[in-house]
Amino acid sequence: MTKVTDLANAISGAVDDGDSVYLGGFTHLIPFAAGHEIIRQEYEDLHLMRATPDLVFDQMIAAGCASAVTFSWAGNPGVGSLRAFRRAVEDGVPNEITIDEYSHFGLVSRLFAGARDMPFVPLRSLVGSSLPEHNDSIRTVKNPFAPDEQVCVVPPLNPDVSIVRGQRASPEGDAHLWGITGDVVDAAFAADTVVLCVEEIVDTETLRSDPNRTEIPGTVVDYVVEAPYGSHPSYTQGYYGRDNAAYLEWDEMSKTHESTQEWLDEWVYGVEDRREYVEKLGAERLLDLEPTHDYAEPIDMGRYA
Amino acid sequence: MSDLDYTDTELMITRAALELRNDDTVLVGVGVPNLACNLAKRTHAPDLQMIYESGTVDSNPDALPLSIGDPVLATGARSIVPMYEGFSRYLQSGRIDVGFLGGAQIDKRGNINSTVIGDYDDPKVRLPGSGGACEISSNAHRTLIITPHQKRRFPEEVDFITSPGYVEGREEMGLRGGPEAVITDKAVMKFDDNGEMYVDTLHVGVTRDEVQEATGWEVQFADDVTETPTPDDEEIRLIREKLDPDGIYTGGGD
Numbered sequence: 001m002t003k004v005t006d007l008a009n010a011i012s013g014a015v016d017d018g019d020s021v022y023l024g025g026f027t028h029l030i031p032f033a034a035g036h037e038i039i040r041q042e043y044e045d046l047h048l049m050r051a052t053p054d055l056v057f058d059q060m061i062a063a064g065c066a067s068a069v070t071f072s073w074a075g076n077p078g079v080g081s082l083r084a085f086r087r088a089v090e091d092g093v094p095n096e097i098t099i100d101e102y103s104h105f106g107l108v109s110r111l112f113a114g115a116r117d118m119p120f121v122p123l124r125s126l127v128g129s130s131l132p133e134h135n136d137s138i139r140t141v142k143n144p145f146a147p148d149e150q151v152c153v154v155p156p157l158n159p160d161v162s163i164v165r166g167q168r169a170s171p172e173g174d175a176h177l178w179g180i181t182g183d184v185v186d187a188a189f190a191a192d193t194v195v196l197c198v199e200e201i202v203d204t205e206t207l208r209s210d211p212n213r214t215e216i217p218g219t220v221v222d223y224v225v226e227a228p229y230g231s232h233p234s235y236t237q238g239y240y241g242r243d244n245a246a247y248l249e250w251d252e253m254s255k256t257h258e259s260t261q262e263w264l265d266e267w268v269y270g271v272e273d274r275r276e277y278v279e280k281l282g283a284e285r286l287l288d289l290e291p292t293h294d295y296a297e298p299i300d301m302g303r304y305a
Numbered sequence: 306m307s308d309l310d311y312t313d314t315e316l317m318i319t320r321a322a323l324e325l326r327n328d329d330t331v332l333v334g335v336g337v338p339n340l341a342c343n344l345a346k347r348t349h350a351p352d353l354q355m356i357y358e359s360g361t362v363d364s365n366p367d368a369l370p371l372s373i374g375d376p377v378l379a380t381g382a383r384s385i386v387p388m389y390e391g392f393s394r395y396l397q398s399g400r401i402d403v404g405f406l407g408g409a410q411i412d413k414r415g416n417i418n419s420t421v422i423g424d425y426d427d428p429k430v431r432l433p434g435s436g437g438a439c440e441i442s443s444n445a446h447r448t449l450i451i452t453p454h455q456k457r458r459f460p461e462e463v464d465f466i467t468s469p470g471y472v473e474g475r476e477e478m479g480l481r482g483g484p485e486a487v488i489t490d491k492a493v494m495k496f497d498d499n500g501e502m503y504v505d506t507l508h509v510g511v512t513r514d515e516v517q518e519a520t521g522w523e524v525q526f527a528d529d530v531t532e533t534p535t536p537d538d539e540e541i542r543l544i545r546e547k548l549d550p551d552g553i554y555t556g557g558g559d
Contacts, residue, residue, distance in 0.1 A: 026359050026388060027374020051388070052436070073436030077372040078335055081433070089431045101420075103439035104358065105392040112389050124397050125443035127478045128469030131435065134425050149479060179379045180359045182388050237376055244371045294380055 002171040003224040004201060007274065010223035011037045014161050014193045020047040020070075022111075022159035022191060023056060026182025027077055028237060029165040031197055032056050033230035033274040039063040040268060049159055051107050051183050052077065055233070055250050058084040059268065061097065062260040070100040070157070072107040079247050083254040093257050101135060102126075102154070108183050110137075110157035114190030118156060126152040162191030165231055166216060167238065169198040170207040173221030174214050178296075179237025185215045194220055197227045199239050209301070229278045229286065240289040311536045313490035314555050315544055316508060317451055318344060319536040320488050321405070324449055329402040330354040330395075332441055333364075335373055336554050337451050338405035343548050344540060354383075356401065358437040360391040369549055392437065396444045399481060404441035404448050406484075410463040411450060413502045413522050415470025415484035417442065418463035425465060435467045442468035447485040454489035454519045461522040471500025491516050493533055501525065506533040 005013075011034060015021060021038070023031050035056040038046070042065075048057055049070040054077065060066055062084035074085050087093040102110070109121040122141070127150065132138040143149040164184045166175035173196055177184065188194050196216065201224065207214060218224075233246030253263045271277045278286070311319075314337065321341035325331060327350040333342050343366075346353045354363045359374040363383030370377050379385055386394065395401055408417035409432055419438055423429030442448050448468075452458055469475065470484050487494040487502060495505045503525040504516060509532055517524050549555045 027372050028359070028376070028379075071434070073433050074431075075433030075436075077374065086431045090428060101434055103435040104388065104437040105397070105440045108389045108392065123393075124479050125440045128443065128466065128472045128475060128480055129435070129439050130420070130425070130466045131439065151479075178385075179376065180361065180374050180385060182359060182374070185387060186389060235376055237379055241376055242372065242374075247371075291376070 003173050003218070003221060004171050005223055005225060007033060007037050007197065007225045007227055008041070010195045010225050011041055014195050014223060015043060015046075017043055018045045019160040020049060022049040022162040022187045024050065024162060024164040024182065024184040024187035025231075025234065026052060026180055027242070028180040028182065028235060029177070029184060029231055030054055030056055030234035031163045031165050031230065032232060032234060033227045033277075034163045034195060034197055035060055036268045036274070036277070038065060039264065049157070051104055053082060053085055055082070055247065058082045058250070058254060059264065061085055061088050062094065062254070062257065063264055063268070064094045066097050067095070068098045068100065070107070072102045072104045076247055076251060078244070079251050083251070084257070084260055087257060100137070101131065102138070103129070103131065106131070106138060106154050107157075108186065110154045111183055111186040111190050113154070113156035114158040115186040120153040120155050122151045122153050124151070157190060159187070159191045161193045161195065162187045163195045163197065164188050164216065165197045165236070167198060167236060168200045168202045168206070169196055169224055170204040170218065171201060171224060172204065173216070173218030173224045174204075174207045175216040175221070176207060176210065176213045177215040178213060181215060188216045188220050193222050195223045195225065196221045197225045197230050199228050199230070199236050201226045210299070227274050230274055232278070232281065235289070238291065240286065241291055243285070243289055311541055312555060315536055315541060316533070317488050317490060318544060318555070319540045320493060320533060321449060321451055322348065322540075323534065324486060325350050325353055325403060327352050330356060330400060331403040332356050332358065332396065332401045332405070332445060333373075334405050334407070335370055339370065340544065340548050340554060341405075344543055347543055347547070348540065356391070356395060358391065360386045360388055362386060362395070369553060371553070392440055396440055399444070399446070401445045402447060404445035406438055406441060406448055406450050406468055407452050408438070408450075408467065410458055410460055411452060411487065412460060412463045412470070414472065414500050415450070415487070415496060415502060416463050416466045416472065417450065417468040417470065418465045420465040420467045422464055438468045442470065442484070443480045444482070446482040448482060450484055450487040452487070452489055454491040454516065456519050456521055459520045471496065491519060497525070503527055504530055506531050508533045509535060
């Protein structure tokens with residue numbers, strides 16, 4: 001059964017005010033188009049979750065969508081600080097947000113548990129750091145097999161909604177991903193509702209020709225959206241590169257709350273959808289991000305009939 | 306010794322590269338650590354295997370990556386694994402020999418703070434936080450710290466321990482390794498048997514007083530403090546012509 005819809009419909013169907021919303025992706029495959037749609041639909045009081053908040057959370061926080069952020073590294077990758085995140089944490093601008101902070105392994109361990117309905121996951125780090133003093137979700141237990149040993153544990157994370165991206169999907173929501181998959185797959189399996197955005201919707205036979213590459217099965221997906229360039233200024237491996245200039249520009253544009261609002265007015269509220277955003281970016285900028293081809297060798301699945 | 310004038314950053318890169326061995330698997334960060342690893346690979350450690358927090362294993366980037374999740378690290382890698390598998394199968398399992406860390410504050414026991422300056426609940430400065438830094442310091446066999454040498458960066462105790470150094474009971478907690486060297490723009494420091502930092506080598510032209518001035522506790526010096534090896538011409542040429550031709554990390558600011 002097809003789950004294909006447009007992004008505005010998927011977001012309004014999946015997300016409610018007050019929800020916890022995980023946006024997957026580690027540098028790669030960040031759902032910027034979906035984040036912008038959440039801003040346009042003026043959601044409030046969201047508990048935003050992702051390992052690396054990145055610019056998309058800076059934009060959503062500046063727009064007043066967030067009341068809490070779960071994260072493990074809140075910076076502008078390769079550039080410096082996330083300025084809107086800092087304004088919210090340090091000065092309560094535009095509103096106070098609470099933070100729920102982990103190390104990367106702590107956070108992805110929570111997703112791992114959430115995706116598998118495990119009561120908790122142990123990990124060999126976080127002990128010796130100050131993080132457990134400030135987060136009640138990081139606790140220590142006695143190793144039941146070696147009672148002298150104290151082990152850190154974290155509880156499952158089950159977001160109300162996860163929004164994830166892949167390269168291509170069938171209309172049923174089976175998705176091929178390649179390149180850096182980061183936290184994407186566990187984020188999809190851990191959530192109640194999943195919005196899947198892809199560069200291309202392809203036929204079911206294409207997906208089933210390479211089942212090892214199907215990282216996300218349609219059985220966990222509720223909405224499928226074709227959103228070309230929906231990762232920009234993040235990237236989609238094989239389709240377009242990371243727009244490093246945009247990350248540097250954001251550092252300038254986000255210097256004050258006012259200048260950040262001007263950017264949102266122009267690039268989020270001022271465009272109707274991703275298509276208008278892409279047209280506004282212009283062909284030249286997108287062509288500069290095009291990689292040359294580097295195809296993987298085909299594999300032989302064999303046919304056994 | 307190089308006849309070329311080298312910058313502080315170039316010296317830190319070449320000195321960090323010297324710490325890497327040919328059979329090492331190293332968890333790399335962007336910037337100076339990435340340049341140090343690529344320099345080592347092109348000189349004495351061609352088989353060095355580079356793994357990034359994003360999950361790319363044995364990356365051989367064609368261009369300088371500007372983020373640890375850059376697509377140049379994925380194309381042509383030996384393998385790419387999800388984040389959970391990178392942190393568990395590679396790092397927690399003991400398969401990473403060396404990790405690189407930096408931070409806003411480092412104290413005399415090698416604890417690193419990259420979380421907040423001031424009080425956690427009412428911070429003066431909110432920094433990005435751990436990312437994988439806590440795991441790297443807890444699970445890599447050796448940790449190398451690279452940072453500019455300034456008094457505010459070297460307090461006697463950090464405001465927040467993001468990455469544990471030689472905290473009390475480190476071994477009993479099941480933590481592996483520990484910081485091996487701190488490479489700054491003034492000196493290279495190592496750690497004694499009590500887990501306290503001491504100056505091992507001083508960079509050319511740097512005095513003991515200058516290091517003390519830039520450090521927030523009474524610095525210990527090795528009995529036989531020597532001069533830090535300087536970059537040679539080939540290393541400088543590789544950095545400028547091959548590794549960072551646009552001077553993104555090495556140009557200016559020194």
